[in-house]
Amino acid sequence: METSKLSSSLFAGTHFNRKRFASDFARFHQGQTPSPAAPSVPSPEKKRKRKSGKAKAKKNKKKRAEAASALSSDVVEGFNVFKGLEGKNDELPSEKVEIRKDEDLVAVRRRKEVEREIERAAVLRKRFDLHIAGQNVPAPLESFEELISRYGCDSYLVGNLSKLGFKEPTPIQRQAIPILLSGRECFACAPTGSGKTLAFLFPLLMKIKPGSKGGVKAVILCPTRELAAQTVRECKKFAKGRKYFIKLMTKDLSKSGNFKDMHCDILVSTPLRLDHAVKKRDLDLSSVEYLVLDESDKLFELGFVEVIDSVVEACSNPSIIRSLFSATLPDSIEALARTIMHDAIRVIVGRKNSASSLIKQKLIFAGTERGKLLALRQSFQESLNPPVLIFVQSKERAKELYKELAFDDVRADVIHADLNEQQRQDAVDNLRAGKTWVLIATEVIARGMDFKGVNCVINYDFPESAAAYIHRIGRCGRAGRSGEAITFFTEEDKPFLRNIANVLVSSGCEVPSWIMALPKLKRKKHRVDRDPISTLPNED
Numbered sequence: 001m002e003t004s005k006l007s008s009s010l011f012a013g014t015h016f017n018r019k020r021f022a023s024d025f026a027r028f029h030q031g032q033t034p035s036p037a038a039p040s041v042p043s044p045e046k047k048r049k050r051k052s053g054k055a056k057a058k059k060n061k062k063k064r065a066e067a068a069s070a071l072s073s074d075v076v077e078g079f080n081v082f083k084g085l086e087g088k089n090d091e092l093p094s095e096k097v098e099i100r101k102d103e104d105l106v107a108v109r110r111r112k113e114v115e116r117e118i119e120r121a122a123v124l125r126k127r128f129d130l131h132i133a134g135q136n137v138p139a140p141l142e143s144f145e146e147l148i149s150r151y152g153c154d155s156y157l158v159g160n161l162s163k164l165g166f167k168e169p170t171p172i173q174r175q176a177i178p179i180l181l182s183g184r185e186c187f188a189c190a191p192t193g194s195g196k197t198l199a200f201l202f203p204l205l206m207k208i209k210p211g212s213k214g215g216v217k218a219v220i221l222c223p224t225r226e227l228a229a230q231t232v233r234e235c236k237k238f239a240k241g242r243k244y245f246i247k248l249m250t251k252d253l254s255k256s257g258n259f260k261d262m263h264c265d266i267l268v269s270t271p272l273r274l275d276h277a278v279k280k281r282d283l284d285l286s287s288v289e290y291l292v293l294d295e296s297d298k299l300f301e302l303g304f305v306e307v308i309d310s311v312v313e314a315c316s317n318p319s320i321i322r323s324l325f326s327a328t329l330p331d332s333i334e335a336l337a338r339t340i341m342h343d344a345i346r347v348i349v350g351r352k353n354s355a356s357s358l359i360k361q362k363l364i365f366a367g368t369e370r371g372k373l374l375a376l377r378q379s380f381q382e383s384l385n386p387p388v389l390i391f392v393q394s395k396e397r398a399k400e401l402y403k404e405l406a407f408d409d410v411r412a413d414v415i416h417a418d419l420n421e422q423q424r425q426d427a428v429d430n431l432r433a434g435k436t437w438v439l440i441a442t443e444v445i446a447r448g449m450d451f452k453g454v455n456c457v458i459n460y461d462f463p464e465s466a467a468a469y470i471h472r473i474g475r476c477g478r479a480g481r482s483g484e485a486i487t488f489f490t491e492e493d494k495p496f497l498r499n500i501a502n503v504l505v506s507s508g509c510e511v512p513s514w515i516m517a518l519p520k521l522k523r524k525k526h527r528v529d530r531d532p533i534s535t536l537p538n539e540d
């Protein structure tokens, strides 16, 4: 970025009382202290020179005042270049001049320090492809150790990260953690598998006293039970060795929990279970200091909005800090979410709503439903690189495909909403443990689930939106590993191809030109009625 562009974006949207401080700026920029002595009568020549000099000085003063005013906005915590300048005027008595000079030097030093901090932050943001919007955004982290030096983090917690093999913060962690630690609300949009979970959990662990009494301190909402359970597991790993009460809102707890006697620092739940507990079991959320909406765009989708509203209302602590995290954040959802946020900062890593660049994506034309089954078998014969996730559009189709693959020589399993909680968890665990090679799934595990080792995602049924596509394929290519995503399409899917093709193109994958020439569709979602999955001829 050019310097001028960089500074204009850094300094955008600032306010400063120029009239009040202009003389101070002019002074410390010129490195001179105005003489308090009475002025002598100037000659006409001197007058003219002084006039043009004055005009120049005025111009320079204005420029400097503007630059200094800008500096005051992108503040490094606790710094204010102009601290202590209030209430000064130009006509200082002579005995104060020396003090004034010292003050000027201090101010210049402070200003330089702030400039250096701003430059350092800008360099880091550029390096890690971080894009921010908002006022007074704290500088990104250079390392996890900075959490100790800058924010007084318990070195034990940082030690846990290194035990987990986390050497460096990921880009979203670099920026979102300081934002939350500075008590600011935020919208965070970063690619799948880029470490958003730690980005919202770590500030909670740093800020909340373990085992504190007085009610729930943090609530994390996730769209599915599997994701909520995974978040609890992750949180416990990061908090290991400290006695936090980290609770998952299970079905039983939601229906029959005695919340008055419950010790809970961090509560993770799906929206409906939490809402049920609040309304039917008198769960009090008025002490909640942090509310995190993970996969926030999903939570704000129709059907959930009212429940979210109700939970937000129940978290009535006026100083609550809310944050929204997702790999996709449509403008409409952001606008809706802003209505509940307060002076929120927006952080985007890379390009908004794009797929992870670590995934090699392919579109395959399979013609018909029967063609898809043939293509799948063929691809397994050519190369089966387990673990593989296969997404279909409904639980009926998941069962049908499972029946087909059960006769083949692949260790397949299935996960969908008709299975009970334990069966769903077993299916996930078996894939993680390598006992199953292929897991056939519905949207239930499309979001947030962390399968580190998944090598390939196959969209057997075309995804219903670009966001669904990004989340599905994001089950591979996580934590810096590469992955492969294959998407089958039939004649029926052709009108919706372009939306998905745009995602491929924006992450640098090749797409045939005829697909890019297809008309753009206004409708963002689609679901095709499909023939059942079967190698047997149709009975009718």
Ligand SMILES: Nc1ncnc2c1ncn2[C@@H]1O[C@H](COP(=O)(O)OP(=O)(O)OP(=O)(O)O)[C@@H](O)[C@H]1O
Binding pocket: 165, 166, 167, 168, 169, 170, 173, 190, 191, 192, 193, 194, 195, 196, 197, 198, 326, 327, 447, 448, 449, 450, 452, 474, 478, 479
């Ligand atoms: N700083 C780090 N260093 C190394 N690995 C990390 C780091 N932070 C997170 N991870 C690992 O990266 C993986 C993905 O993290 P996480 O599940 O938080 O991704 P995400 O951004 O929430 O993805 P999604 O959008 O799919 O929910 C996890 O296995 C996690 O343990």
